[in-house]
Amino acid sequence: MRRIMKQNILKAAILAAGFCCTVGCSDNDSDLTIYIPDAGTAVKANFYIEDEPYVQTFNVAVTPETYPQLTEYGLPNDAVVHLQADPGKVDEYNAKNGTEYELLPEAAYDLTEEVLVKAGTPKSEEAVITVHAKGNIEAFKEYLLPVSITSVEGAVADHCCQTIYFIFRGSMDASNMELLDRTGWEALSASSEEPKEGDWGHSGLKEACLDGDLNTFWGTDWSTQHPQPPHWIVIDLKKTTHIQGFACQAREEGYDGPKEVTVEVSDDNATWTVAAKFTDIPAQGEFRSFLPAAVDGRYLKVTITAVNGGPHVTVSELNLF
Template identity: 30%
Template sequence: MLTNYKSILSWGAAALFLFAACEKDEPYNEETDSKDNALVFAAKSNKGLQNLTIFPFADTARTFTFGASIGMLGKPASPIPVTFAEDARAFDSLNRQRLSSGQVPYERFPADAYSIDKLNVTIPQGGQTSDLITVKYFSKKFDSQKDYLLPLSITSASGYVINPSVKTVMIVAPRLSERLASKTGWTATASSEELAGEGLVNGRASAVIDGDVNTFWHSRYLGAEPTYPHWINIDMKNEIYVTRVDLAPRQNNGNGSVRFNVEGSKDGTTWTTLGSNLTFNPANTSFQAYPVTPGFQRYIRVTLLEPRNAGTRNTHLGEVNIYRY
């Protein structure tokens, strides 16, 4: 009986030991003040240049936020104050790289274009990320033809090692640059289409927005043959800030149109002239670029006014590209 009692006590002690072991935090959950192998870094600094949203310009302020983080085995047992500052050395270093590659150097943020609510943050006890710094900026204060840089680096972290490769957040106010608008989801209609004589793809209005310069829209010529003017109407589904319209002719036939207008609309009913009496060379198979009166538009209409060969009633067009900010 005594033996059984001792056995029960032994099993009980073992169970208590196992329970205590299970209750103890895993190393990655334990709080510690050890700085061994701990690195403080700037969140978002590992994601490259942080481009601010400058366009469309607005009178009201926009904001950009970031903070500090720590990588360590476990969690900090005490709060970790972290200090940031504007980094002139990082600014100069990046500009040297730009100059050596033939780029125009960055400008500093204009003093009246931004404000920073604080430069001191704290990673809390048991936490891994700090509270956030907020950069408030006014897009209208930046010159749209210049690039601006604001580098903010960690300068101290309460004795913790600062990771040198990810200590700086590079905040950029980029210059406005045209880019090709995505045609995903767009639709096109026309004054007429040749649905029978040009195969399954060619002849249709959709061919001018399919991204393939070798397909083409053709006005109708079988059964009936409408005469000039002919038009293509592109619905971009959302308003974008249009800056340029490029046209490419049909690639295997240079007898297209030589003059056209470009119009824009926000509702498909009221149209505004963006370019008038523009000249086009249908024998030049490259895209031909036409800067237009810039502005927000949902619809773009290209109206072809005159054939290359007098007396020709029909027309065709290869592709329409639209550029935007």
């Protein structure tokens, strides 16, 4: 009987020792600390600005004194980690890295302010940054959001690796952009026109690329002079206009449309600034693209330097967004 009891006591001791090993019970438990993986580095997040918010997640983790060797088993008890955005670190980051990031606006995000690290696990549940980009940030602009551990309950914060830096950049899908209202726009001049297209109901005049009718188009002269590229057209937008992107529609037959285009803007129809150059424009359908950077101007000049299919060009519609 005594022998059996001794065996049971021994088994219990072995099980207890095994449990302690599993959850990290050791003389070194007090050395386990909490840190943020990737702390100190920039985590870049690129996304489309849409009605639905963008969600970014990250974790905090457990590390022993021998950091960066990570613990496999975690803490012997639950721990609660408190997180906050840390705006004061934006200037510090910019000074150190030679950057000029602005802080992500407060209205543009929600942040999980505490996460749980369960006993026996090496990292926390996910912390969530929900970015409400639409209406709160500027497209194609990068914003910085530092997030820091502010306090820990049930464990100790590590001596380093307490702040992570997120760089958020929202972009737009050009195909979803609303085109600018062209009411009042006027085609002032063009390198040439082809009025004979009117015999087939296609117009051929420069105004046709602003009429909203895909059956008509502006076409360059093919009946008399046969000009070679470049072909150009100048449009008066009637007021200074903020321009983010350019769109052109090929004629429905799908040939002799623009292949390479230079877009310029002007305030006086005399001094021009190149806003964008586009190449490899498809022969069919509508082409849309953002400009490298948004511009403002009253006058628009579109110069076609190469054509799909031949020297003459036709353009059904020109638009901006």
